[in-house]
Amino acid sequence: xxxxxxxxxxxxxxxxxxxxxxxxxxxxxxxxxxxxxxxxxxxxxxxxxxxxxxxxxxxxxxxxxxxxxxxxxxxxxxxxxxxxxxxxxxxxxxxxxxxxxxxxxxxxxxxxxxxxxxxxxxxxxxxxxxxxxxxxxxxxxxxxxxxxxxxxxxxxxxxxxxxxxxxxxxxxxxxxxxxxxxxxxxxxxxxxxxxxxxxxxxxxxxxxxxxxxxxxxxxxxxxxxxxxxxxxxxxxxxxxxxxxxxxxxxxxxxxxxxxxxxxxxxxxxxxxxxxxxxxxxxxxxxxxxxxxxxxxxxxxxxxxxxxxxxxxxxxxxxxxxxxxxxxxxxxxxxxxxxxxxxxxxxxxxxxxxxxxxxxxxxxxxxxxxxxxxxxxxxxxxxxxxxxxxxxxxxxxxxxxxxxxxxxxxxxxxxxxxxxxxxxxxxxxxxxxxxxxxxxxxxxxxxxxxxxxxxxxxxxxxxxxxxxxxxxxxxxxxxxxxxxxxxxxxxxxxxxxxxxxxxxxxxxxxxxxxxxxxxxxxxxxxxxxxxxxxxxxxxxxxxxxxxxxxxxxxxxxxxxxxxxxxxxxxxxxxxxxxxxxxxxxxxxxxxxxxxxxxxxxxxxxxxxxxxxxxxxxxxxxxxxxxxxxxxxxxxxxxxxxxxxxxxxxxxxxxxxxxxxxxxxxxxxxxxxxxxxxxxxxxxxxxxxxxxxxxxxxxxxxxxxxxxxxxxxxxxxxxxxxxxxxxxxxx
Amino acid sequence: xxxxxxxxxxxxxxxxxxxxxxxxxxxxxxxxxxxxxxxxxxxxxxxxxxxxxxxxxxxxxxxxxxxxxxxxxxxxxxxxxxxxxxxxxxxxxxxxxxxxxxxxxxxxxxxxxxxxxxxxxxxxxxxxxxxxxxxxxxxxxxxxxxxxxxxxxxxxxxxxxxxxxxxxxxxxxxxxxxxxxxxxxxxxxxx
Numbered sequence: 027x028x029x030x031x032x033x034x035x036x037x038x039x040x041x042x043x044x045x046x047x048x049x050x051x052x053x054x055x056x057x058x059x060x061x062x063x064x065x066x067x068x069x070x071x072x073x074x075x076x077x078x079x080x081x082x083x084x085x086x087x088x089x090x091x092x093x094x095x096x097x098x099x100x101x102x103x104x105x106x107x108x109x110x111x112x113x114x115x116x117x118x119x120x121x122x123x124x125x126x127x128x129x130x131x132x133x134x135x136x137x138x139x140x141x142x143x144x145x146x147x148x149x150x151x152x153x154x155x156x157x158x159x160x161x162x163x164x165x166x167x168x169x170x171x172x173x174x175x176x177x178x179x180x181x182x183x184x185x186x187x188x189x190x191x192x193x194x195x196x197x198x199x200x201x202x203x204x205x206x207x208x209x210x211x212x213x214x215x216x217x218x219x220x221x222x223x224x225x226x227x228x229x230x231x232x233x234x235x236x237x238x239x240x241x242x243x244x245x246x247x248x249x250x251x252x253x254x255x256x257x258x259x260x261x262x263x264x265x266x267x268x269x270x271x272x273x274x275x276x277x278x279x280x281x282x283x284x285x286x287x288x289x290x291x292x293x294x295x296x297x298x299x300x301x302x303x304x305x306x307x308x309x310x311x312x313x314x315x316x317x318x319x320x321x322x323x324x325x326x327x328x329x330x331x332x333x334x335x336x337x338x339x340x341x342x343x344x345x346x347x348x349x350x351x352x353x354x355x356x357x358x359x360x361x362x363x364x365x366x367x368x369x370x371x372x373x374x375x376x377x378x379x380x381x382x383x384x385x386x387x388x389x390x391x392x393x394x395x396x397x398x399x400x401x402x403x404x405x406x407x408x409x410x411x412x413x414x415x416x417x418x419x420x421x422x423x424x425x426x427x428x429x430x431x432x433x434x435x436x437x438x439x440x441x442x443x444x445x446x447x448x449x450x451x452x453x454x455x456x457x458x459x460x461x462x463x464x465x466x467x468x469x470x471x472x473x474x475x476x477x478x479x480x481x482x483x484x485x486x487x488x489x490x491x492x493x494x495x496x497x498x499x500x501x502x503x504x505x506x507x508x509x510x511x512x513x514x515x516x517x518x519x520x521x522x523x524x525x526x527x528x529x530x531x532x533x534x535x536x537x538x539x540x541x542x543x544x545x546x547x548x549x550x551x552x553x554x555x556x557x558x559x560x561x562x563x564x565x566x567x568x569x570x571x572x573x574x575x576x577x578x579x580x581x582x583x584x585x586x587x588x589x590x591x592x593x594x595x596x597x598x599x600x601x602x603x604x605x606x607x608x609x610x611x612x613x614x615x616x617x618x619x620x621x622x623x624x625x626x627x628x629x630x631x632x633x634x635x636x637x638x639x640x641x642x643x644x645x646x647x648x649x650x651x652x653x654x655x656x657x658x659x660x661x662x663x664x665x666x667x668x669x670x671x672x673x674x675x676x677x678x679x680x681x682x683x684x685x686x687x688x689x690x691x692x693x694x695x696x697x698x699x700x701x702x703x704x705x706x707x708x709x710x711x712x713x714x715x716x717x718x719x720x721x722x723x724x725x726x727x728x729x730x731x732x733x734x735x736x737x738x739x740x741x742x743x744x745x746x747x748x749x750x751x752x753x754x755x
Numbered sequence: 756x757x758x759x760x761x762x763x764x765x766x767x768x769x770x771x772x773x774x775x776x777x778x779x780x781x782x783x784x785x786x787x788x789x790x791x792x793x794x795x796x797x798x799x800x801x802x803x804x805x806x807x808x809x810x811x812x813x814x815x816x817x818x819x820x821x822x823x824x825x826x827x828x829x830x831x832x833x834x835x836x837x838x839x840x841x842x843x844x845x846x847x848x849x850x851x852x853x854x855x856x857x858x859x860x861x862x863x864x865x866x867x868x869x870x871x872x873x874x875x876x877x878x879x880x881x882x883x884x885x886x887x888x889x890x891x892x893x894x895x896x897x898x899x900x901x902x903x904x905x906x907x908x909x910x911x912x913x914x915x916x917x918x919x920x921x922x923x924x925x926x927x928x929x930x931x932x933x934x935x936x937x938x939x940x941x942x943x944x945x946x
Contacts, residue, residue: 030920030927031892037873038893043792043801050802051784058809059777065814066773401810 285533287331290597297638298583305601307613308577310620313551315341320553322748335706336595339623344695346379355381355573363686367718370635374626382619390487394430396475398495408529412494415558422566423447430478434471444482479521490522497534513545523547568617574665575615580606583659590629609673656682697730720750757782793893808836830904876926884919
């Protein structure tokens with residue numbers, strides 16, 4: 027027996043653990059600290075530690091709001107309600123303490139301890155989940171609202187009220203049956219989310235919480251609160267942010283800056299004499315702009331590699347003429363005009379807009395949502411936001427479409443077999459059930475999702491796997507190359523792969539880009555519910571329906587007119603000259619109504635400026651005699667129609683006919699594109715923009731805002747303003 | 756900040772310094788990882804366990820009684836996490852291992868099973884006994900500390916250890932017996 031003891035000790039001593047993965051350690055620690063911070067600020071859950079008065083107040087605000095009905099939307103009224111509630115409570119409690127009647131001598135505090143929260147394991151339901159109560163719960167809150175207004179002084183009332191709310195997360199966890207048509211329940215849901223919101227705001231101020239995370243969090247919670255409350259809530263928390271910033275203690279674990287981006291160098295200037303041809307693949311992604319926006323809105327300059335200028339330009343809708351039938355899905359728009367940031371050069375602007383499928387012609391879609399539910403997604407701006415985004419997307423689908431659901435964390439699993447959108451309730455219920463935890467077997471999830479999409483393949487429809495993740499794959503196939511080759515192989519099967527990125531701090535953009543570029547899909551970054559709406563509802567057709575694939579551009583410059591050229595952006599999309607005519611070479615796909623813009627900065631031969639000196643010996647006489655006089659360049663576009671393997675060609679000469687002599691005469695849309703290009707380049711370090719400054723960009727963009735019905739351009743101008751004061755990391 | 760004692764860190768945490776909590780975890784990370792590794796003997800699994808456990812610790816830190824050692828309390832969380840994560844896998848593994856052990860017995864094993872064999876035996880121990888063994892023999896905890904981590908009485912730990920050793924010795928003994936018989940059989944057959 028004693029020998030066994032010795033042997034056991036020895037065995038354990040001989041067991042040497044390999045050194046832990048330090049990157050993983052870092053991540054684990056960060057995640058835990060974040061969780062701790064969130065826990066500390068979580069409303070409702072730990073009400074126990076607070077004074078009776080505070081608790082009463084929090085409950086009462088909610089109450090007044092409920093009885094006040096929908097007219098209580100403005101902030102002013104809210105504050106008013108809060109003040110009234112405070113007053114009532116103070117007076118009420120004083121009266122209560124002075125005249126304790128025998129019938130009511132249970133002190134509220136003791137009542138609270140009796141609420142059934144104590145021994146259960148800490149709930150893992152993320153914040154926003156509390157905003158999705160079941161219909162009965164919401165009902166309870168509502169009925170309780172009646173008598174309370176009359177008898178606020180009674181301690182029994184808040185007690186009865188608190189119960190449904192405290193029990194809410196657990197309930198919501200167990201039976202999230204939320205049928206699509208119970209609108210009233212959803213309205214109530216917004217109210218209770220608001221209660222939580224207010225409580226959070228209050229606590230944040232009191233607890234002097236570190237600011238950025240807190241602000242982000244409440245913003246996302248606001249987003250969860252469906253519809254019109256979202257905006258005002260977000261505003262509230264934004265107002266609170268600077269206040270907290272001042273009180274925040276020494277910087278804590280900062281997430282910012284650990285996001286992974288592919289490194290790339292800004293494209294350089296090429297001399298037409300030696301390299302007259304420029305070739306690149308189309309890019310319709312917008313992820314970079316959304317990420318940059320998020321960074322700037324939290325007061326930080328984005329890291330250089332996060333800025334892909336072409337994605338910023340392509341974020342905006344430009345009014346290019348649209349083709350009218352699907353057989354030639356686009357017409358190029360070209361223009362040449364003076365460069366705003368350089369008097370000696372010109373911009374050569376190429377824009378195309380894809381054919382927009384009419385609503386009646388939309389093919390059947392077979393979607394498989396692949397959702398990351400690992401521990402790293404456990405943050406209000408990740409999984410809960412993704413769930414809300416998906417809910418919106420499901421709403422836009424037609425009844426004959428199907429939706430499947432695959433999740434992955436430590437392992438991957440099918441949550442919902444492909445289900446007709448007709449049974450929307452079933453899909454929404456499955457979505458509601460998701461919660462985050464565990465490690466991330468992303469590779470396995472990708473495999474499983476493709477399997478599901480293949481089984482339910484629609485030959486004439488759209489088949490698409492949509493990944494919702496922060497890109498942090500750490501179990502299974504984690505090697506980017508391996509994942510890439512897997513997706514490349516699957517591309518042949520006709521299944522597209524779209525990527526939606528969430529969160530920051532752990533965001534692996536490089537991986538997400540690899541997946542989207544190799545899987546015939548696009549990548550978008552979703553930071554707010556608004557962005558989700560833009561990508562998944564307003565532009566659902568672009569996101570879902572491909573109208574042309576392998577879209578490639580080739581521009582040949584005329585050496586008689588152009589001395590040097592430089593493509594702005596598209597660094598990660600460059601192709602070899604020979605790739606253009608090779609139909610086996612993959613390139614970007616374009617969806618219904620998508621637009622692609624490319625801008626070259628060219629130096630005319632007449633100009634004295636130029637960055638590359640002419641050769642002393644091999645001086646070449648400019649040829650280009652065959653071209654029409656004044657022709658700058660020749661544009662060629664290759665694309666394939668869906669299902670075809672032979673590419674088609676569009677050509678267009680670019681000459682004096684498309685030239686504008688001065689900037690003022692250029693259509694506003696093109697000028698705005700130039701402003702975005704300038705901003706992107708300045709953010710990347712401004713190697714070629716000279717002394718062009720933020721105020722000048724604002725001026726340029728302001729004069730080109732146009733109609734701007736969604737306010738995206740106004741938002742851009744605000745971003746430039748923010749960039750003036752943002753700090754580097 | 757990692758040089759501060761646990762109690763100094765608690766104080767900072769109470770002052771609302773969240774980064775102190777991060778430092779507290781960072782300080783003990785290697786210990787936790789080592790423990791998780793001893794528990795499951797697989798690096799990836801150990802890291803998964805620690806990740807999950809740290810999240811649990813973050814969520815329930817307010818319930819932690821400061822009178823106790825932080826590590827002891829954390830061991831308990833780690834054990835529970837490991838159980839949750841590997842409930843399924845262990846069942847699978849133990850089936851597989853039963854086969855492996857049998858193969859080892861039938862093959863030409865040396866007289867005494869080397870230390871690797873002990874793991875196979877350990878994995879077949881009942882869960883409660885296994886936990887006690889890892890805490891006391893693996894992590895060098897006293898019986899009293901292990902009792903706190905396991906949430907049972909000190910005497911229970913002592914009894915579980917005794918029981919574990921008894922089972923292991925008997926198992927090992929059984930293997931020895933089988934080998935002896937085989938050798939004897941082989942010797943007889945040779946003649």
